Amino acid sequence: MAEGSVSSESSGLFPSLFLEIIRSPLNIALLGVITLLVYKIVKSRQNIPEPIPPEPELPKLRKDFTVEELKKYDGKGPDGRILVAVNGKVFDVTKGKRFYGQGGPYSAFGGRDASRGLATFSVVSAKDEYDDLSDLNTMEMDSVREWEMQFKGEGQYMYIKFCA
Numbered sequence: 001m002a003e004g005s006v007s008s009e010s011s012g013l014f015p016s017l018f019l020e021i022i023r024s025p026l027n028i029a030l031l032g033v034i035t036l037l038v039y040k041i042v043k044s045r046q047n048i049p050e051p052i053p054p055e056p057e058l059p060k061l062r063k064d065f066t067v068e069e070l071k072k073y074d075g076k077g078p079d080g081r082i083l084v085a086v087n088g089k090v091f092d093v094t095k096g097k098r099f100y101g102q103g104g105p106y107s108a109f110g111g112r113d114a115s116r117g118l119a120t121f122s123v124v125s126a127k128d129e130y131d132d133l134s135d136l137n138t139m140e141m142d143s144v145r146e147w148e149m150q151f152k153g154e155g156q157y158m159y160i161k162f163c164a
C-alpha cells in the first residue's frame, strides 16, 4: 500500500512541478532567463575559435647591413620582416611586430639602429647615417649593452650579424 502511494507521488512529481512553475508569471520569467542562459552557454561552447596557426618563420639572413639596407626591413616589405640594430648587432624582431611593426609603440625602431633611442629612452627614429654612439656617456652606453643583452637573452629574436 505504502509502495503504491510512493510510486503514484513520484510519477506525478514532474507534471505537478511543471504546473507549479507555470502558475506564477515570475517563475515563467525565471524559466525564460534560465533557458536563454543555457542556450548562450551551449552556443558559446560551439563557437570556440580555431587556434591561430603560428606564422611560418622567415629564412635566416646572414649578412652585414648598412644603415641604408636595414631600412628596407621595417615590416612594410613583402615578407614583413623587421630588423632592429642594437649596439652594432642586428636582430630579427619579426615575431615582435606588435611592438616594432606599423602602429606598434616602437615602430620607429623597425629597420633602424635603435641604440641611441634605447640609451636615451626616446622612441624616435634614429639618425639616417651610421651612428658610432661615441658621444653617449657611460650610463647611456651601459644601457645600450643591457638592451643588447635583453634582445639576445630573450631567445625569441634571432641575432644576425654586425651592423656595418
Ligand code: HEM
Residues within 6 Å of the ligand: 093, 096, 099, 106, 117, 118, 119, 120, 121, 122, 123
Ligand atoms: C611610459 C613609458 C613606457 C611604458 C609604459 C612601456 C611599457 C612596456 C611594456 C609593458 C613592455 C613589455 C611588453 C610585453 O612584453 O608584452 C615594454 C617593452 C619594451 N619597451 Fe617599453 N614602455 C615605455 C617606454 C619605453 C621607452 C621610452 C622605450 C625605449 C626608448 C621602450 C622600449 C621598449 C622595448 C624595446 C621593449 C621590448 C619589446 C620586445 O619584447 O621586443 N619602452 N614596454
